[in-house]
Structures are given as structure tokens and as C-alpha cells.
Amino acid sequence: MDSYQSSETNPRFQKIDKAALLSLCPLFSGLSHWELKAISQLMRLVEYHRDEVVYHEGVPSESFYVVVSGRFEASASPKEKKTILAYLRRGDYFGEMSMLTNEPHSSTVRALSDSLLLELEKEDFKKTVEHNATISLEISRRLSSRLSGKDSRSRSLLRSDIVSVFSNYYQEDRAEFSINLAASLHHETRQKVVLIDMDPDGQINGLKRHQAKKHPLAQFHNIENDLIGAVENLLTTHPIGFDVLSVFYEEKDLEEGTIITSLLNYLAINYRFIIVNLPGRLDEAISKLLSQSDFVYFVTDSNINNVTEIKEAAASLQKDLALGEEKFSIVIHEAVFGIRTTTSARREMFGKMPCYSLSASQTSDESESAPPALLVVDDPEAAYSRVIRHIARRISNNLVGLALGSGAALGLAHIGVLKVLDREKIPVDIISGSSVGALVGGFYALGANPGEIERMAAEINSFSKLFRLLDISFFPIRGLLSGRKVIKHLKKYFGNKTFDDCRIPFKVIGANLSTRQTVVMESGNLVDAIRVSIAIPAIFRPVIIRGDLVVDGGISNPLPIKALHQAGANKVIAVNVFPAPKDMLEKRILREEALEKETAQIKQRNILIRILFRIKKFILRGFFPNIFDILMNTIQLMETEIADIEGESADVLIRPVVPTANWVEFFKPNQFIKRGEEETMKMLPKIKALVAQQNV
Numbered sequence: 185m186d187s188y189q190s191s192e193t194n195p196r197f198q199k200i201d202k203a204a205l206l207s208l209c210p211l212f213s214g215l216s217h218w219e220l221k222a223i224s225q226l227m228r229l230v231e232y233h234r235d236e237v238v239y240h241e242g243v244p245s246e247s248f249y250v251v252v253s254g255r256f257e258a259s260a261s262p263k264e265k266k267t268i269l270a271y272l273r274r275g276d277y278f279g280e281m282s283m284l285t286n287e288p289h290s291s292t293v294r295a296l297s298d299s300l301l302l303e304l305e306k307e308d309f310k311k312t313v314e315h316n317a318t319i320s321l322e323i324s325r326r327l328s329s330r331l332s333g334k335d336s337r338s339r340s341l342l343r344s345d346i347v348s349v350f351s352n353y354y355q356e357d358r359a360e361f362s363i364n365l366a367a368s369l370h371h372e373t374r375q376k377v378v379l380i381d382m383d384p385d386g387q388i389n390g391l392k393r394h395q396a397k398k399h400p401l402a403q404f405h406n407i408e409n410d411l412i413g414a415v416e417n418l419l420t421t422h423p424i425g426f427d428v429l430s431v432f433y434e435e436k437d438l439e440e441g442t443i444i445t446s447l448l449n450y451l452a453i454n455y456r457f458i459i460v461n462l463p464g465r466l467d468e469a470i471s472k473l474l475s476q477s478d479f480v481y482f483v484t485d486s487n488i489n490n491v492t493e494i495k496e497a498a499a500s501l502q503k504d505l506a507l508g509e510e511k512f513s514i515v516i517h518e519a520v521f522g523i524r525t526t527t528s529a530r531r532e533m534f535g536k537m538p539c540y541s542l543s544a545s546q547t548s549d550e551s552e553s554a555p556p557a558l559l560v561v562d563d564p565e566a567a568y569s570r571v572i573r574h575i576a577r578r579i580s581n582n583l584v585g586l587a588l589g590s591g592a593a594l595g596l597a598h599i600g601v602l603k604v605l606d607r608e609k610i611p612v613d614i615i616s617g618s619s620v621g622a623l624v625g626g627f628y629a630l631g632a633n634p635g636e637i638e639r640m641a642a643e644i645n646s647f648s649k650l651f652r653l654l655d656i657s658f659f660p661i662r663g664l665l666s667g668r669k670v671i672k673h674l675k676k677y678f679g680n681k682t683f684d685d686c687r688i689p690f691k692v693i694g695a696n697l698s699t700r701q702t703v704v705m706e707s708g709n710l711v712d713a714i715r716v717s718i719a720i721p722a723i724f725r726p727v728i729i730r731g732d733l734v735v736d737g738g739i740s741n742p743l744p745i746k747a748l749h750q751a752g753a754n755k756v757i758a759v760n761v762f763p764a765p766k767d768m769l770e771k772r773i774l775r776e777e778a779l780e781k782e783t784a785q786i787k788q789r790n791i792l793i794r795i796l797f798r799i800k801k802f803i804l805r806g807f808f809p810n811i812f813d814i815l816m817n818t819i820q821l822m823e824t825e826i827a828d829i830e831g832e833s834a835d836v837l838i839r840p841v842v843p844t845a846n847w848v849e850f851f852k853p854n855q856f857i858k859r860g861e862e863e864t865m866k867m868l869p870k871i872k873a874l875v876a877q878q879n880v
Contacts, residue, residue, distance in 0.1 A: 254299020585753025588621030590738025595620030600860020693737030
């Protein structure tokens with residue numbers, strides 16, 4: 185057991201009615217007041233801070249616990265892979281099974297916030313069970329449910345997340361971000377959301393239709409004893425559907441930090457998401473609140489002084505509060521001073537910390553008394569709304585990622601996949617692409633609809649048009665083709681667009697031959713990145729990046745699912761266009777059948793036709809398979825093996841394979857696009873179920 189603090193002597197907790205809190209626990213709910221009083225006298229209050237462990241998996245049982253306030257996570261680690269078993273909050277109990285079965289704990293229980301527990305030692309627990317038939321019956325039911333696999337309480341995975349929003353400049357933008365995030369979370373998840381407004385200027389309360397009185401934080405002193413839901417009477421419901429609680433506090437009151445924690449724990453009982461619009465100051469109370477947060481968003485503008493200040497504040501808090509870098513995110517309101525940051529500039533400034541660019545929102549009323557604009561409702565397709573929606577889906581573990589694999593011409597099937605996803609309005613939050621997947625994905629990420637992409641592909645409708653894009657190197661030292669004509673062709677469509685112009689976050693995959701590592705490109709010029717990703721070794725000249733040779737991303741990662749997971753995607757749809765061995769066998773059989781049929785038909789023709797047919801077969805045997813075929817089939821053999829392994833981690837895997845097709849048939853796009861549509865339609869029920877599933 186990790187260190188904890190006994191709370192029996194803490195003046196604040198001496199007023200807690202332990203018997204009343206026990207009545208909230210299902211195990212004790214059937215007992216009389218006197219029975220509850222007697223059992224509560226055997227129990228002691230103990231306090232655990234965030235991330236402290238109550239007990240570890242595999243250790244002997246010592247006590248039984250009831251949650252008074254706060255949040256706990258029960259997890260197991262079979263084969264060193266952590267699995268969340270349950271989230272526990274007020275009224276939940278744990279630790280009883282190990283004492284009843286005399287087996288070690290089957291899980292690790294960790295505090296997700298500063299929390300209070302009622303602890304009953306092992307011997308006292310056994311005596312309580314032996315002398316009380318009501319408790320014995322409830323325990324028996326619980327044990328029976330667990331053994332039969334019907335213990336729904338142990339499988340409860342509904343957690344609560346606290347999201348804090350802090351800004352070092354204009355509170356209007358902070359309030360606007362907070363209220364749009366609350367609205368988006370409510371819309372995306374249909375879960376309960378509460379927005380706590382701590383802004384002393386009351387920006388959230390500018391919503392005139394439901395102005396709420398600001399309540400002093402001290403009013404929530406000893407909120408642990410609130411069993412009748414008095415706080416609910418202080419909430420105001422926004423027309424969108426989320427609740428608002430407006431509070432204020434005096435900086436001089438040293439207890440406010442503790443009260444804030446208790447209030448958050450209380451709200452976590454009923455709310456899936458708690459958004460806190462913080463005041464623009466960092467004092468002890470706010471630091472305490474931030475330490476309890478699951479996500480912290482620092483909102484600033486693109487002014488270099490404000491950006492530097494927020495960077496220093498984030499670094500300082502990360503160090504002082506011992507919170508992981510993944511908990512912090514930066515949100516930059518662009519165009520406040522007519523300046524727009526780039527992805528590379530943001531990465532240089534903030535490193536791996538998630539950083540979002542928010543374009544200036546267009547409000548209909550720009551007066552200071554105007555309520556914050558609800559752009560996610562009024563204009564859901566605006567750039568501002570799309571970023572807010574992305575953040576909301578990330579917080580709620582509902583980001584949908586689309587991995588488009590490599591495969592040369594076979595990858596034109598991606599267009600058919602996109603046609604179905606677009607037609608069925610399947611949301612795509614992040615795209616990753618290798619080789620041809622990067623090419624098709626780039627168009628879609630920029631906002632081109634699949635019909636437009638299909639028309640672009642149809643422009644290359646003959647082998648001669650494809651051949652015109654091939655420029656043979658005079659000195660093929662690094663590759664047979666220089667790729668200059670391909671770049672020119674791509675620029676006809678992409679122009680000088682960069683990753684910052686993408687409507688959907690986009691990851692392009694390359695393979696670094698110098699370091700033997702996969703390269704994920706997500707900033708800079710799109711054509712340059714795609715040129716890297718399609719640089720088939722020995723065919724196209726590799727690209728030199730900072731002295732390293734970088735080639736086709738399919739070499740190391742032909743199905744880029746890992747890049748999506750690293751970017752926060754929780755739901756992954758992957759498209760693997762490589763034929764499996766059975767597909768290759770089918771291709772061989774179909775080819776032999778077609779040859780036999782053609783030979784039989786030729787036998788019926790005149791002698792001149794038969795001679796020409798034999799000459800054609802002789803020439804084909806001389807040129808096929810050629811060096812390109814041998815090289816590409818060798819590469820694709822390797823890529824197929826890797827893609828099959830990577831595909832196992834996808835939630836939905838689409839395999840639009842055309843058995844009779846060849847890797848070079850870019851001039852026959854229709855067959856691939858059609859198969860992409862067909863296979864995606866087959867998987868559509870699974871895709872819709874995946875998107876609808878709430879990972880909360």
C-alpha cells in the first residue's frame with residue numbers, strides 16, 4: 185500500500201457523517217441507522233492523493249474500502265498489458281472479494297483525484313459479515329454474480345474527466361473556447377457535461393437567456409455530506425443541454441483549494457465531463473485544481489510574448505504538479521494580430537505537446553456584453569468548429585483515424601473507400617497514408633471530395649499517358665526515374681499547399697534508409713512529403729532529408745496504423761489493398777483460364793492471326809516479368825507480410841483486392857475504385873457501429 189493520510193484528526197473531515205455515507209453503499213443500504221452507526225464506528229477515514237495506490241495486484245488483502253469522495257481506477261495487468269476493469273466513485277466499495285476468498289488482490293486500485301475512503305480492517309469486516317444477515321446476503325449475491333460473469337458493477341467503465349481551460353490573455357476567447365468545448369462534448373457523446381465558470385467577470389453568464397448567480401466557493405464546504413443533491417439546485421441548464429455552475433472565491437481563503445477538489449469529486453458522481461473555465465491567474469487554489477485535472481488547455485494568441493509566457497507557465501506547472509506532458513495542450517487563437525503560426529513553428533516552440541491552431545471565430549455581435557459565440561452549433565463546418573470538435577472527440581476517446589496503405593495502382597481502391605465514407609457521412613478525424621495512400625489521402629485531407637479525386641485519377645486513362653510521367657535518369661545511380669515529371673504533375677493539383685492547409689490532420693509516411701526508421705511527415709509542403717512517400721526504391725530517386733536517404737513509406741510501414749494511435753486515434757479504419765496468397769492463387773487460375781480461352785479462340789482464326797498471336801506470346805515472355813515487375817513484386821511480398829501484421833490492430837479492416845489487376849495499372853482506375861466501394865459497403869455496418877460506440 186502506498187502512503188496515505190489518516191483524516192480522522194483533520195478538522196474539516198470531523199464533520200463528515202460516516203453512517204450517512206455508508207447508506208449510499210449498496211452493501212449497507214438495507215441496514216438501520218443504528219446498524220450503520222455501529223459499523224461506521226469501526227471504520228476510519230483515510231485520504232489518498234491523486235495517483236496514489238490503495239493496493240497492488242497480487243498482494244494479500246488487508247482491508248475493505250468504501251469510496252466517500254473522489255475517483256478511483258481498478259486495473260489488472262495480465263502479461264504486462266494494463267486493462268481497466270472499473271472506475272469507482274462515491275458509494276462504490278472494493279477489496280471484499282480477496283478477503284472472502286483468501287486470495288491476493290486481482291487488481292490494482294489507484295486514486296484518479298485527491299480522494300477519501302472509509303476503511304474497515306480485515307478482522308472487523310469478517311465479524312461484520314458474520315453477524316449481519318443483510319450484508320451476508322448481499323455479499324453472496326455479489327460473489328455469485330462475479331463467478332457467473334454477470335457482475336455489471338465490476339464492469340462499469342464510465343469514467344469522469346476534468347478539463348481545465350486557462351488563458352494568460354483575453355478572457356473572452358477563453359470563455360468562448362470553454363463553452364464551445366462543452367457544447368461539442370455534449371453533442372459528440374450525448375453524455376452529461378457541466379461547465380464550471382470561475383471567471384470573475386462572468387463571461388459565461390453573458391448568456392442572457394439563462395443568467396446564473398455566481399456562488400461563493402465557500403458555500404460548498406463539507407459537500408461530502410450532501411446526500412440530497414443540494415448542488416443541483418444551483419445549476420443552470422444551457423439550451424444546448426449541458427449544465428453551468430458559476431462560482432467565485434477569495435484568494436486569501438487558504439481552504440479554497442481543498443473545497444475545489446471536493447466540489448469536483450462531487451460533480452464527478454453524475455457528470456462524464458467537467459469543464460472548468462479558470463480565472464486568468466495562477467494561485468494556490470488554481471494550482472490545486474489543475475493538479476486534479478485530466479486535461480489542461482492553455483489558450484493564447486499568436487503574439488510571441490503571450491506564446492512564450494504560456495509556454496513557461498505550462499513547463500512550470502508540468503514540473504510542479506508532476507503531470508505528464510500528454511495532459512497539457514496549447515490552443516492558439518490565430519489572426520488576432522494578423523499572424524498565423526505554422527505546424528513546424530508550433531512544434532519547435534512546444535515540442536511533442538499537442539498544439540491546436542484556432543482560426544478567429546466570426547461572431548455576429550462583437551460587443552463586450554455579447555455572450556460567447558456557439559460556433560460549433562451555428563456553423564459546424566467552420567475551421568474553428570472543426571478544431572473544437574477534434575479536441576472534444578480526443579478528450580472523449582472517440583477520434584476516428586483512417587489508415588490508407590501502400591500498393592501502387594492497387595491503392596486507387598482508396599478512392600472507392602472514401603466515396604462510401606463520404607456518402608455515408610462517416611467522420612474521419614485523422615488520416616495517415618503510405619505511398620499511394622499518401623497521394624489519395626492528401627487530396628481528401630485538403631477537402632477534395634472523392635468524386636473530384638476520381639476525376640483526377642481518370643485523366644490517366646492510357647498507358648501512354650502514364651508513360652509521359654516517367655522521366656528516365658541519364659545517370660541512374662540512385663534510381664531509374666528522377667521523379668521531376670511526377671512532382672510537376674502533383675503540383676498541378678496541390679500547388680504550394682502545406683499541411684497547415686489540410687481540413688483534416690494528415691500524416692505522410694516515409695522510410696529512412698539511413699536510420700532504418702519510419703518517418704512521419706506532418707509539416708511543410710504537401711507535394712514534397714508525398715514525393716518522399718512514393719519514392720519506390722531503385723525505381724524513383726530517393727529524397728535526401730538532412731543527409732538521410734528517405735524512400736517509399738510502404739517499405740517500413742505499408743499500413744500506417746501506428747501513426748494514428750500515436751496521434752490519439754481510438755477508432756481505426758484501415759485499408760489494406762495487398763492481395764493475400766489465396767488472391768494470388770485466384771489470379772493465377774483466372775490468368776490461365778483466360779489464356780486457354782484466348783488460345784482456343786485464336787485456333788479458329790486464319791493462319792496470319794495465329795502467327796501474330798505466337799509472336800505476341802514470344803515478346804511477352806521476353807519482357808514480362810521485367811526488372812520492374814520483379815522489383816515491385818519483391819517489395820510487395822514484403823509489404824504484404826508487414827501489412828497483415830499491422831492490420832490486426834485495426835478496429836475495422838477493409839480489403840478491396842482486385843485479383844486480376846497489376847500494380848502498374850494506374851490507367852485502369854475504375855476497377856479499383858469499384859472494388860473499394862463494394863468492400864467498404866460490406867464493412868459499413870461494422871464501421872457505423874464503431875463510430876457510434878462511445879469509448880467513455
